[in-house]
Amino acid sequence: MINIDVPSPQPAGGKEQTEAAVNIPEQRAGSSDRRRQDAGDLVVRAGAAFEAYRNGVPGAIDTLVRLVSPLLWHTARQCGLSPTEAEDTVQQTFLMLVRRGESIADPLAVVRWLTVTLRRQAWRDRSQSASRAAEEPTEQDLPRAPSAEHAAVLTDEQRRLWAHVNELSERCRRLLAVIAFAPRPDYAALAADLQMPVGSIGPTRGRCLAKLRSRLEAEEWS
Amino acid sequence: MKIQPGSGGFGPEDGPVPGEDQPLDRDDLALLADLVDVYNAVDPMPEILPDVILFALEAHDVDAELARLVDSELELVGAGGTRAVEHARSVTFSSDHLTVMLAVHPNVDGTVRLDGWAAPGGNLRAEIRTGETTLDTLCDADGRFVFDEVPTGAAQLTLHPTEDSDPEIRVPVVTPAVHL
Numbered sequence: 001m002i003n004i005d006v007p008s009p010q011p012a013g014g015k016e017q018t019e020a021a022v023n024i025p026e027q028r029a030g031s032s033d034r035r036r037q038d039a040g041d042l043v044v045r046a047g048a049a050f051e052a053y054r055n056g057v058p059g060a061i062d063t064l065v066r067l068v069s070p071l072l073w074h075t076a077r078q079c080g081l082s083p084t085e086a087e088d089t090v091q092q093t094f095l096m097l098v099r100r101g102e103s104i105a106d107p108l109a110v111v112r113w114l115t116v117t118l119r120r121q122a123w124r125d126r127s128q129s130a131s132r133a134a135e136e137p138t139e140q141d142l143p144r145a146p147s148a149e150h151a152a153v154l155t156d157e158q159r160r161l162w163a164h165v166n167e168l169s170e171r172c173r174r175l176l177a178v179i180a181f182a183p184r185p186d187y188a189a190l191a192a193d194l195q196m197p198v199g200s201i202g203p204t205r206g207r208c209l210a211k212l213r214s215r216l217e218a219e220e221w222s
Numbered sequence: 223m224k225i226q227p228g229s230g231g232f233g234p235e236d237g238p239v240p241g242e243d244q245p246l247d248r249d250d251l252a253l254l255a256d257l258v259d260v261y262n263a264v265d266p267m268p269e270i271l272p273d274v275i276l277f278a279l280e281a282h283d284v285d286a287e288l289a290r291l292v293d294s295e296l297e298l299v300g301a302g303g304t305r306a307v308e309h310a311r312s313v314t315f316s317s318d319h320l321t322v323m324l325a326v327h328p329n330v331d332g333t334v335r336l337d338g339w340a341a342p343g344g345n346l347r348a349e350i351r352t353g354e355t356t357l358d359t360l361c362d363a364d365g366r367f368v369f370d371e372v373p374t375g376a377a378q379l380t381l382h383p384t385e386d387s388d389p390e391i392r393v394p395v396v397t398p399a400v401h402l
Contacts, residue, residue, distance in 0.1 A: 061279060066272045073267035087268065088291040091275050091398045099284050125290075153263045162260050177261060180254040209250050 042067060047108035054107070065094060068111060072118050074181045078174055079122035079193060089125065093118040119189045164215045171196070172208035179205055270401060277376035278399035281351065286380065286396040289317035296326070296400050315397040319390055320381060326402055333371040334402050338379070340365040345386035352377045352402075360384070377402045 046067050052060035069090060076086035096117050097110075104113050154162060165173055171194055178190060191198035246254070295311035315322045325337040340346055343365025349358040354373045361367045361381075378399040383391045 062272075062276055065275050065279070069272045069275065070262070070267045073271065074261055074265070077265055083268070084291065084294050087271055087274075088398055090271065091278055092288065092290065094275050094279060095282060095288060095398075098279055098282055154260065158256070158260045158263065161256055162264065165257065165260070176254070176257060180257045180261070209246075209253065213249065213253065 042071065043108060043111045046111045047106075050101070050104070050110040051107035054101075064110070068114055071111070071181055072114060075115055075118055075178065076122055078177045078181070079119060080126065081122055085122075085125065089118060089121050092121055096121075116189055119193065123192075160219065161216070164212055164219070167215065168208060168211060171204070172211065175201070175205060176208050176212070274376050274399045274401055277353065278378060281378075283380070283394060283396060286394040287317045287319060289315040289320065289322060289395050289397045291398055291400070292316045294400070296402070313400060315379075317395045319388075320395045322379065322381065322395075322397065324379070329371060331371070333373055336369040336372055336402075338367045338369075340367070340381055342388045342390070343367075343381065344388065345384050346388075346391065347382040347384050349380045349382060350377055351380070361387075372402065374402045376400070 046064055049060050049064040049067060053064060072090045072093060073086055076089050077083070081089055093114055097114060101110075101113070104110055165176070168176070175190075175194060178193075187198050187201055191201055194201075196204065291313065293312075293314040296313050312323060312325045314324075320340055320343065322338060322340045322343070327335040327337065329335055336350065338348060338361075340348070340361055343361045344363045346361045346365065347358055348361055348367040348369075349356060350369055350372060352373050353375050357369055357372065359367050359369060376399050379397045380394050381391075381396075382394045
């Protein structure tokens with residue numbers, strides 16, 4: 001029986017080694033688009049952490065888990081999992097990584113591997129669960145109307161945005177949420193999730209964004 | 223506009239997706255970034271989740287059978303003794319070979335008592351790992367087991383086969399880590 005232990009810190013130079021190995025390559029300068037840079041950054045940082053983990057660098061798995069968990073959590077929620085199911089599925093996904101991650105040839109693919117694994121897991125869970133078999137996620141499954149609790153944490157501007165998002169079709173809401181969180185969404189899995197042809201995701205994304213923007217603009221002018 | 227349901231089976235080998243390479247413009251990206259902020263505010267990941275995951279990975283036996291959480295009254299949100307819990311909460315796990323239920327009762331000293339039941343769990347050895355300690359006990363012939371005093375925090379249960387347990391259970395069954 002093999003136990004995988006997170007390597008304990010080495011007496012000399014362990015800390016520096018961790019930081020060096022998990023350090024991110026220089027940011028590509030000159031990009032004015034904040035979001036894309038962040039997304040690319042996550043993929044690169046996670047890839048570096050995963051490579052360091054495979055090389056036995058102490059602390060690398062911590063870096064990877066902390067970096068990617070929020071993305072996986074929101075992806076799981078957008079797949080229609082309850083918070084409890086999402087917690088479990090994110091944990092299972094990392095266990096799968098520890099068990100099967102050696103099959104990932106390019107460490108930069110680790111974020112994609114994790115999101116695809118999580119989606120498959122979420123799908124399997126949904127199809128195995130008798131009470132929810134073949135159901136589309138219901139309104140209750142997805143975070144929607146800002147409750148009093150939510151409203152307190154949102155700025156006025158965010159509350160307006162949230163209200164407009166909630167007027168979009170469910171398909172638009174889910175698509176935008178996935179695109180917002182997933183730096184490089186897996187289009188085939190996304191198409192299956194949203195039950196739409198893979199070829200229409202790009203155009204639909206454009207339409208949903210345009211619709212949302214026109215609502216926001218209409219409000220500004222009124 | 224009507225969107226046809228996908229027929230499935232699409233893969234990267236089917237060629238480029240129309241619109242996939244169309245760059246989102248700056249306004250799109252700013253809007254999506256705002257949306258991320260809103261989702262993080264209204265549906266935040268439980269802050270403690272990465273710690274629980276790391277706890278599970280710490281001593282992960284790759285040969286063990288993984289049980290999944292099927293039902294839980296435990297909540298990661300607000301966990302950590304911020305609120306007194308008066309009643310027992312239960313959590314159920316299930317794997318290919320085993321179903322395990324745990325009832326979590328708070329003790330007055332701040333620890334918890336775990337009443338467990340595994341099926342078919344007769345004579346399995348139950349082991350609970352927490353950050354501070356690892357405890358173990360034998361299940362009775364009906365698969366029941368008790369841990370009287372378990373420190374709160376992240377915990378993970380493993381059920382090990384013994385010579386007297388169900389021969390179908392050949393490898394240890396490990397539950398996901400939970401926050402007690």
